[in-house]
Amino acid sequence: MAQSGKGKLNYRCPLCFMRDIDMDMFYDRDKKEYYCLRCQYTGDEADVLAKNEMVRMKYRRMYDRITDFEEEAK
Numbered sequence: 001m002a003q004s005g006k007g008k009l010n011y012r013c014p015l016c017f018m019r020d021i022d023m024d025m026f027y028d029r030d031k032k033e034y035y036c037l038r039c040q041y042t043g044d045e046a047d048v049l050a051k052n053e054m055v056r057m058k059y060r061r062m063y064d065r066i067t068d069f070e071e072e073a074k
């Protein structure tokens with residue numbers, strides 16, 4: 001892991017965050033991937049951003065009352 005280090009942006013791990021754990025990920029410069037020491041998650045920046053978006057959705061939706069599931073399915 002000689003080439004490893006903290007990524008410039010210090011993304012938190014989306015998988016851990018889904019379990020209410022706030023874990024900073026490390027960045028593998030060779031693979032250009034972020035990785036989490038806690039849960040084995042690895043992913044490039046686009047994947048991290050996509051999963052972060054999913055986490056944000058999850059938390060936003062938690063506060064929504066979903067009353068029309070027909071509408072949700074579209």
Ligand SMILES: [Zn+2]
Nearest residue numbers: 013016036039
């Ligand atoms: Zn993790």
